[in-house]
Amino acid sequence: MxxxxxxxxxxxxxxxKYNREGDLLFTAAKDSQPNVWFTINGERLGTYDGHRGTVWAIDVNWDSTRVLTAGADQTSKLWDCETGACVTTYDTKSSSRSANFSYCGNLLEYTTDRQMKHEPMVSVHDVREPADATPALQFNIETKTMSKPMCSLWGPLDEYIITGHDDGTLAHWDTKTGQLLHSVREHTALIRDMQFNRxxxxxxxxxxxxxxxxxxxxxxxxxxxxxxxxxxxxxxxxxxxxxxxxxxxxxxxxxxxxxxxxxxxxxxxxxxxxxxxxxxxxxxxxxxxxxxxxxxxxxxxxxxxxxxxxxxxxxxxxxxxxxxxxx
Known part of the structure; x- marks a missing residue:
């Protein structure tokens, strides 16, 4: 092999992360420049330039037209997949840790760290709205019951967001109200990654x-x-x-x-x-x-x-x- x-x-x-068809592979690293590659031969297709620090997470929407990144430079960025142009920059008050498109591709969410007295947050935006528009949903993680989120996913039908935390907790959050639906703590240490089956x-x-x-x-x-x-x-x-x-x-x-x-x-x-x-x-x-x-x-x-x-x-x-x- x-x-x-x-x-x-x-x-x-x-x-x-692969796109849906599997012909493209998107990679993020601590060097501030996410890349996209052809999977058939390993050729680099392009680079998304704009972050000023570590890029913690990357995602691509269903039809491979938009790319979303979360960075330690206190921004999450929306990119045009084909041209590499930055479409929208979402400014945050602390490092962005994870980022994902919803199934329909019209919504995106990103999580932020606890930093400089700012509590960890989950933010949801409509990609059809300008960057300075009010988020469709934004809520603080209840730090009395759990610690900061390290990874996140959209639940089926975009009804809830799943977060994995650095104390081993998994939680469901309602995407309409931001309320905690339920949580479990099966791990005894930090959850670094979450992925769905097919x-x-x-x-x-x-x-x-x-x-x-x-x-x-x-x-x-x-x-x-x-x-x-x-x-x-x-x-x-x-x-x-x-x-x-x-x-x-x-x-x-x-x-x-x-x-x-x-x-x-x-x-x-x-x-x-x-x-x-x-x-x-x-x-x-x-x-x-x-x-x-x-x-x-x-x-x-x-x-x-x-x-x-x-x-x-x-x-x-x-x-x-x-x-x-x-x-």
Whole structure:
């Protein structure tokens, strides 16, 4: 399984994401310049210039006409996907941590950190309105019950927003009123990433507590746990197989003070139902920060602290593999 190596960032990767068709891969990093690549050959299509610091998150809408980024420079930006022009800049009072388009593409949401006495917030905007228009919804996260959000997703039919927090809490927020619908705390440490399965009935979370967990989207009921021996930074569910890929690793500053095994930076594959690991892929020289399956399930990509994005096309033996069930 020889990968395509995408080398276009000068600092560590923060998030990668495919568009719906899977012909484009969008990457964000700490070097302030999000990139877009052709997945078929790894050619860089362009760069979105405008941020002045780390870009924490990136998303693309359903028809690949707009790109949304969240930056540490206290802005979230809306871009024209084809030309790379900045369409709208949403100024925030603290760093933007996550950003996502709604399913219809007319709404977007981003979350902000607690910083300089500003409480963490969730903001929803209509992309058809100017940047200085009043947000369609904006509310503070109740810090007495939970800490700041590290990642977020739109729920099915855009009825609620799901947030993952740095104390391990998952929460549903009503998109009309901003009220907390319900929350659970299955993780014991920071949640770094959340991703849906193909039909959005389940979501998988990646946590610093060395586990990835599968939840029912509507009820947040805990379904499965995938355990590792290192912090998990990202996890994704295959759109075509009962497989989960998990990536992470100990941060470089902590590697020398822990077990030598913990410093290895493999992408690890688990069976979705059985929760057993069946494969690993090596290659990165730093912790894996983001993972994504291609929409057709025939490949996956990983972005890491080393600044490289690796696009792996699966060999035939991956598709032939079938776990042995004990009766």
């Amino acid at each position: 020889k990968p395509l190596i995408l080398q276009g960032h000068e600092r560590s990767i923060t998030q990668i 039909d959005q009935t389940m979501l998988i979370t990646a946590s610093k507590d060395k586990t990835a967990k599968l939840f029912d989207t509507a009820t947040l009921r805990h379904l499965k746990t995938y355990k590792t021996d290192r912090p998990v930074n990202s996890a994704a569910v295959s759109p075509t197989a009962l497989h989960v890929v998990i990536g992470g690793g100990q941060e470089a500053m902590e590697v020398t003070t822990t077990s030598t095994r913990v410093g290895k930076f493999d992408a690890r594959f688990f069976h979705l139902v059985i929760e057993e690991e069946f494969g690993r892929v090596k290659g990165h020289f730093g912790p894996i920060n983001s993972l994504a399956f291609h929409p057709n399930g025939k490949s996956y990509s990983s972005g890491a602290e080393d600044g490289f994005v690796r696009v792996h096309n699966f060999d035939q033996n991956y598709f032939d593999y079938d776990i042995e069930y004990q009766r």
